[in-house]
Amino acid sequence: MTNTSCIPSWAPRWVTGIRGSRLLLLTSLLLVGVACRAPEGGGPLRGTPLGVLTPKPDILLTTTDGAAFDFPRATAGYVTLLFFGYTHCPDICPVHMANLAAVLHKLPSTVAGRVKVIMVTVDPERDTPERLRAWLDNFDRDFIGLTGSVADITAMQQAVRLPPAVKEGEGDTYLVGHAAYVLAFTTDDQPPVAYPSGTRQSDWAHDLPQLARRMERAR
């Protein structure tokens, strides 16, 4: 990804704010501008900061072990990578997870140990906790899988400013349209950073140490 303008061509319209209010557009440009001018070493982030501060979602979902997951509390102090996907997805979801797993296994534990990866299923009907766990275990046994009611999963997507997933097609072989971004939450004073489908392992290897350093400084 070359990033000359700081707002890459793949940035969705809600990131660039074209569809939002002018105020949101100005805020986005201001925040992105700050991020571009003040690189934390190794150049600006390759992900795109959302235009607005967005807290971690405070909606109670369930882990693949059946335990209630208090999202803000369970992820406090960690770079938290949040993705909404489903296990019948052949392309975007497994590629994101595989890239993250590969990079986290290569990064030093001082960085990798400060990162939590969370995938929320957008297909709770077919993704049983067991199926979601087995799917995530292909990539990393430490990746956290969450499920819940359709209403709660929709509310969580809306809370982090993603369009809610929609079921497409009928019968057992339906697909799900969903946001293809991994959102990286760091400290409360920084907007989450969006990573689209197409983010490379080299992009993650570049950005994750910078995001982890934010957590160090906040301690």
Added chain:
Amino acid sequence: MRCRVGFVASLALGLIGCTGDAPPPAIAEHDGIAVSDAYATVSAAPETSAFYCTISNADARPDTLLGVESSAGMAMLHSVVTVDGRSSMQSVPRLEIPSRGDVRLRPGGYHVMLADLPAPLRDGDTVEIGLSLVRAGTLRFRAPVVTYTDLAQRLEQTDREHR
């Protein structure tokens, strides 16, 4: 449904055609059309995988990909379409391969979804793929099954080579 019937019919024909024959080659080239960087992925979910490749056209005339067959599962050519931040897979009935150009199937873009696999694909397996084109006919070849991690690294490598 038409897709599924067509697939079953073509698979049956393919099996009959293959009886006693040598397996198809690992690379395919015919009438100016060449297939390279062909990989299927391991099944993260038991019944689902994906297939990717680059289709190059050295001819002065364009060609059109009309269908994909696989020895494993039901093969469907998809594109990823993103509207208002939401990405969906959509069926692609025809895909033009431009003259003296190429089309790369890759994650997040055009790809072949392999669904309803009878058994999960594992690292090191091979699948037989058939690409049906209007002008070049059907190209049959074998594609190795690789992990999603390996796939991503190979694509990163080909990106550098194409730059």
